[in-house]
Amino acid sequence: MPPLTRLSGISKVRLLNWRRQAVINAMPGIKPGQIRTPWHEFWRRFRRQPVAMGAGIFVLLLIAVAVVAPWIAPFDAENYFDYDRLNDGPSMMHWFGVDSLGRDIFSRVLVGAQISLAAGVFAVLIGAVIGTVLGLLAGYYEGWWDRIIMRICDVLFAFPGILLAIAVVAVMGSGMSNVIIAVAIFSIPAFARLVRGNTLVLKQQTFIESARSIGASDANILFSHILPGTVSSIVVYFTMRIGVSIISAASLSFLGLGAQPPTPEWGAMLNEARADMVMAPHVALFPAIAIFLTVLAFNLLGDGLRDALDPKIKG
Numbered sequence: 001m002p003p004l005t006r007l008s009g010i011s012k013v014r015l016l017n018w019r020r021q022a023v024i025n026a027m028p029g030i031k032p033g034q035i036r037t038p039w040h041e042f043w044r045r046f047r048r049q050p051v052a053m054g055a056g057i058f059v060l061l062l063i064a065v066a067v068v069a070p071w072i073a074p075f076d077a078e079n080y081f082d083y084d085r086l087n088d089g090p091s092m093m094h095w096f097g098v099d100s101l102g103r104d105i106f107s108r109v110l111v112g113a114q115i116s117l118a119a120g121v122f123a124v125l126i127g128a129v130i131g132t133v134l135g136l137l138a139g140y141y142e143g144w145w146d147r148i149i150m151r152i153c154d155v156l157f158a159f160p161g162i163l164l165a166i167a168v169v170a171v172m173g174s175g176m177s178n179v180i181i182a183v184a185i186f187s188i189p190a191f192a193r194l195v196r197g198n199t200l201v202l203k204q205q206t207f208i209e210s211a212r213s214i215g216a217s218d219a220n221i222l223f224s225h226i227l228p229g230t231v232s233s234i235v236v237y238f239t240m241r242i243g244v245s246i247i248s249a250a251s252l253s254f255l256g257l258g259a260q261p262p263t264p265e266w267g268a269m270l271n272e273a274r275a276d277m278v279m280a281p282h283v284a285l286f287p288a289i290a291i292f293l294t295v296l297a298f299n300l301l302g303d304g305l306r307d308a309l310d311p312k313i314k315g
Contacts, residue, residue: 045308052304055297062294066114073107077264080104087280097282099273105283108264109290115265116294119176119258120246123183128238130184131191132230136222138192139199150196153189161186165248169257176249176265179258183248187241194237198230232309240302243295250291266291 047053065072082094082102089097096105138149156164168182202208203226211221250267252258259265261272266287273284 042308046304049304049307051300052307055300055304058293058297059301062113062297063117065110066117069110069114073104073110075104075107077103077108077111078262080107087276087283089280089282096286097280099269099283100276100280103262105269105286108269109266109286112264112266112269112287113290113294115176115259115263116246116250116267116291119180119183119249119265120242123180123245123249124187124238124241126180126184127187127241128191128234131188132195132227132234134188135192135195135197136199136226139196140203140218140222140226142200146196149192153192156186156189159186161244162248162251165252166255166257169252174257174260176253176259176263179249179252182252183245186248187245190241191234191237194233195230198233199226202226202229236302236306236309239305240299243298243302246291246298247295 046056070077080103082098082104084102085091085094085098086102087098087100088094091097094104094106096109099105099108134149134153138146159167164186165179165182168185169178172178172181208221208225211225216225249258250265250270253265253267254271256271259268261268269287270284273280273287277284
């Protein structure tokens with residue numbers, strides 16, 4: 001039989017189907033539908049968690065709303081001004097009320113979802129990619145690679161995350177792009193430590209020794225054998241880290257270091273609402289609720305993913 005890598009796409013599918021059928025034939029009494037793949041096991045465990053399922057549905061709806069927010073917002077989030085209803089509370093026309101400049105808060109919260117989610121996801125994505133590579137190198141090669149990378153992580157961990165982000169933004173300047181970079185920087189050591197720990201365990205496994213014995217390169221071992229074994233941990237931590245990043249970005253904007261007016265970012269909206277919180281609490285209430293629900297949903301989703309992906313947990 002020719003090696004699988006030399007076959008055409010159609011031949012590969014036929015060969016894989018043949019192998020699957022051979023496995024089924026070798027197990028009397030087992031029907032094809034009874035064979036559970038890792039995906040089936042994950043989904044079976046995950047759907048038995050109603051809280052995590054609800055959080056997942058909320059996150060999906062939030063992402064969908066964020067994507068189409070500029071088109072479904074009833075008013076322009078930045079350039080609409082209703083001077084006759086300054087600081088008015090919720091009404092049929094303005095569901096979340098109006099701020100001190102006459103802008104529709106509901107429209108601004110919708111558009112702000114796009115900005116806040118993008119900041120959180122991109123910051124974690126950058127931190128995850130860099131941290132994963134550093135963690136793989138530190139755990140696989142150990143020695144001076146491990147000492148240098150882990151000492152840098154220790155230095156970054158010595159600073160509270162938000163203070164480190166403030167320092168970075170203070171040096172680089174305000175703006176959402178710099179906020180994303182700042183939040184990404186203090187996400188890097190967390191991912192590096194997580195992946196390093198998994199790599200130290202996986203590199204001792206028999207299948208890694210087998211890969212070395214047949215001449216597999218270090219890059220092949222790292223990215224084809226060790227990295228797939230850490231993906232579940234990375235996915236779980238990635239999901240939970242998004243909530244932290246959203247809060248951090250909102251905090252920087254609240255301090256005036258992130259998004260600048262009139263950008264409808266949730267933290268910036270809270271910053272603008274400070275002067276009116278006593279007379280018009282709704283101006284700050286709805287952006288705060290949006291931050292709370294979003295962070296809570298990502299944390300609950302991360303908990304559910306962790307339980308579903310953990311092979312020790314039986315549904």
